Amino acid sequence: MQVLVINPGSTATRIALYTPSGPLFERKLVHDHKTLASFSSIMDQFEYRLSEVIAALKEAAVEPDSVAAVVARGGLLRPCAGGTYVVSDRMLEDLRNQVQGPHASNLGGIIARAIADTWGVPAFVVDPVSCDEFEPLARVSGLPELPRRSLSHALNIKATLRQAAREMQADLDVANYIVAHLGGGISVAACRGGRIIDVNNANEQGPYSPERAGGVPVVPLVRLAYSGKYTREELVRRLVGRGGIAAYLGTSDAVEVEARIARGDEFARLVYEGMAYQVAKEIGAMACVLAGDVDAVLITGGLANATRLVDMIRSRIEFIAEVRVYPGEREMEALAMGAFRVLRGEEELRTYE
Helix, strand or coil: CEEEEEEECCCEEEEEEEECCEEEEEEEEECCHHHHHCCCCCHHHHHHHHHHHHHHHHHCCCCHHHEEEEEEECCCCCCECCCEEECCHHHHHHHHHCCCCCCCCHHHHHHHHHHHHHHCCCEEEECCCCECCCCHHHHCCCCCCCCCCCCCCHHHHHHHHHHHHHHCCCCCCCCEEEEEEECCCEEEEEEECCEEEEECCCCCCCCCCCCECCCCCHHHHHHHHCCCCCCHHHHHHHHECCCHHHHHHCCCCHHHHHHHHHCCCHHHHHHHHHHHHHHHHHHHHHHHHCCCCCCEEEEEEHHHHCHHHHHHHHHHHCCCCCEEEEEECCHHHHHHHHHHHHHCCCCCCECCC
């Protein structure tokens, strides 16, 4: 049994052919910056990215008859529970209309469905970004016009939950974990029984990250928005893409930041430790969500490879529960395994409503 995996990012599309034992091949299709800039919107990139994927599959001699399904990263859909979903006509409509905003992941289900229809197999998405399992208290923000939204790195968070439960020989249906996904954006989630019952929206709340400003002071932000210094688009880009570490140090590369610290740059140390400090505070907040009943704190994502950063966080939170580190993002594997669970009858296929 084989499944084709498609994962679009802002500047590249990753593809892979998986069996239950692992990948047969993987490829990262890096898209030309000038070509992407020529499109007026992310949706306009569809035909270009599709053609790039098809060309790569032909080059790799992938046989459609051997593929049981095509699975892609889910985009910013309407709020939905975690799980594996068939890419329905309704889902396609919402992905194309970008109902919760523009994002490269919105192309995943569209590309997957286009290929799957040609090959005569189903198309799936797994644990989309808009995975919403919030309890009512988590939605209250302080202004009724601005409820808290569940948008997170749900795919990797859920994959990390499953891996930790297996290793700890725990029943995921009753276990309580806090998962901190550390990457270009940072999501810290309180997870009860395998569900993400609370999490910060990495674009709007929580710790600052290498590229995002996190939860900045609100009233000064309003003043900045009306200062005439930025257009709306420029200010959004300042907050998401050029905020956080990048705003302070002019780089979002953790390796470079750690090198500066090693050379004695005290300001770089302050900013870097500030990020760790805010991550630790968010983990503490999620421990309160779980009323202190925490089986383990799980640290994952690309920045989990940064030992200095992880140690800074660990020193502040290890009193809460055991800290376990799962470096990297296992998105491709998580997508494939979500498809296999459905194909083998281990999990019910969900329908997007």
